[in-house]
Amino acid sequence: MRKILVVGAGQSGLQLALGLQSNGYEVTLMSNRTADEIRTGRVMSTQCMFHTALQHERDLQLNFWESQAPKIEGLGVSVAGPGSWGEGPAARAIDWLGHLDGFAQSVDQRVKMAGWMETFAQRGGQLVIHGAAVGDLDYFSRTYDLVLVSAGKGELVQMFGRDPERSPYSEPQRALAVSYVHGMGPRPEHPDTEAVRCNLVPGVGELFVMPCLTTSGRADILFWEGIPGGPLDVFDGVKDPAEHLSLTLGLMEKYTPWEYARAREVELTDAGGVLSGRYAPTVRNPVGRLPGGGLVLGVADVVVANDPITGQGSNSAAKCAAAYLASILEHGDKEFDEDWMRATFDRYWATAQHVTKWTNAMLAPPPEHILGLIGAAGQLPPVADRFANGFNDPADFENFFYEPEKTAAYLAEVSGA
Template identity: 45%
Template sequence: MRRIAVVGAGQAGLHLALGLRPDGPPAGAPGPGGTPASPADPRPRPPQPYDVTLYASRTPEDVRSGRVLSTQVMYGPALALERAAGLGLWEDRAPLITELGFAVADPSHSPGGGFAAPLDEPAQSVDLRVKTAGWLELFEARGGRVVYGTVGPADLPGIAAAHDLTVVATGNGPLAEVFARDARHSPYDRPQRTLAVCYVRGTRTPDGLGGPHVRVTPVAVDGTVAGEFFVLHALTLDGPCEIVLWEAVPGGPLDVWADRPGPGEVVERSLGLLRDRLPGEYALCRGMEPVDAGAALTGALTPVVRRPVAEVAPGTYVLGLGDAVVLNDPVSGQGSSSAARAAAHCLRAITGHGDGPFDRTWMLRTFAAHWEHARHVTAFSNLLLGPAPEHVRRILSAAARHPEVAHRYVNGFADPAGFAEWFTEADRAGAYLAVVGAAVPADGG
């Protein structure tokens, strides 16, 4: 039996660990949340090929009682990966996100036009407190071993020496720093946005959007984008809710979160910003209230791509996964979907490797194959952080007038690799707009 360690119990780490323990809970074991497992299967279970140890910083109880961990959207292809692994535990409870809407901020800072389009496959958002706690319980029910506590860089040599493969799947804190920054793919050396999120109830749906959705409104000040405001529908601990997210350009008028305010203060400041900057959104959000005492999260991150393999002792290597090696700003809404893709790819690489050694060469090849897709997500995310290039302004202007363009842009979020064909590069964007008869000048006229 091959021994595998997964360090980090987030979207990527749990998906991978559970994929390596696919047999389902043993007879009589509790299911996620303490619910009874299915009746005993009288057939003998095959032996597990992997002895998996998961290192998690917090217990399920600590996760549920703590603060929210992120915003997240899982698009159709990512949900299919979870479903195939038997991990879609909340699909029948989470709201089905059926539309994406994008406003356009006019010079007076009020929404002035924009576009929306349906998703070909619905998306969903599940509070990671719900998902993480439930998956931790499921992993233990499947016979996986969980070691609870903080793991630091100094612990990795011992963990790696005790296992055939060690995967580090956390992008937070010192652990991520064991992987060197890849300057070729990391144009930023500091955060491009400060972030404030709150899980709330009491927002209203604007005219033109028929149900659960994601809507995005940029905020412009003196002709320069100061950040973005997002609203999306989600599932939290006690049922459906909405999530509001601010992406503020550091030092700008939306950057008012440095003191790490709690949920009530995040809502109060949000309403003040909306009243001054986005009065249409203020009218929709004025009744919102936090869902619980842990409903807010503020902070910032630096988008970065890191080298995927780290030598933690002479001749001893660990593989990075998910945010540990590819960390994008949430402005593109790709974090959870990208983590699911990374985990599924790593799982296939492990299970398809037979008895071969999990050496440095295998690790590098595994990441290189994943990067062929992940690089498009990074390019798209970074494109959204800077001033919009002329060809992007042309496409967004065309999307407000041509449903075909709006539909293609909205559904591109499900798999940003497709944006390389028509959106991220200026010449291909111009050719696409010409073909669909939607070419417009950069100012939208």
């Protein structure tokens, strides 16, 4: 029986550990927190997962919360009118809703990771509660056939060098602020459709609103992405959750009054229901070299960390776990050497590269043809639907998004021009 160590108990680490376990591998999982500490701690992300990522969970029969979590059937885009918030409420220059081919869902990672971790232990997995350091991995690399590092923060990440060719940004491109709330009303124009709402405020940032399942049941997530140094970049150092929510709502009232109108009565789900921070989008070398000469393979956002502006973090983590699991199973009892590690990462990068390209494009001011595309989606429902489904399959953006000629040809085809 092959012995594998997974360091880090997030979406990718746990999905991979449970997948390997169900295929007869002897798996040890290291987490710096217990399941109870995760469940009662602070929210960790917004984790809206689209059809392909959810299917990876279903394939492993890990979709424990599918019947409870809201089924997100649409993705809407609203764009605030240019400068209109300076003289009163911001009008919407663009507003539309695209329909997803397969529903999306957001399950608070405190619920999912705690539940999955308990399942792993119940199924006989070796669960070690310990914050791993490089020295620990140096020791463990001699006793395991393969060590996978899926803990995306701290000193372990430093083992994986930044890939400058694939990492155009060296600084954070957004300041992030998340609030989980109860009491959010529906959008009056689509009261019966659960949808992710992407509100773009040119030159300022973005507000995302999405339904989710949290520790206290159904909730909504309010998520600001602010351009650093701009008017949304006000959450650093805010320790009081109530103050965090108050700031969030004040910014909504000023920049996205149509969303504020349904948020007047909201309350935080719990004291741990807020999160803020920032990080630079980075692609790293997938193979980490330990002081004793051992090798470890980086997983998910350890090696490909994108800004959450396109909501791809948990989706990418699920896709990475699925790709790595397939590579491990196919490899049989052969040695997990450096060539295998690089080939395994390349298999994941085949899909991840499209996520990175699209996300980095969305962080930059949109060129004229993209503004035209987003505007046209308001008159042409097939365009809105295709854009919405790109969140599930970002590779499709190659066909109609980046190049003005392809965008024009696509719009002409859809409009019958």
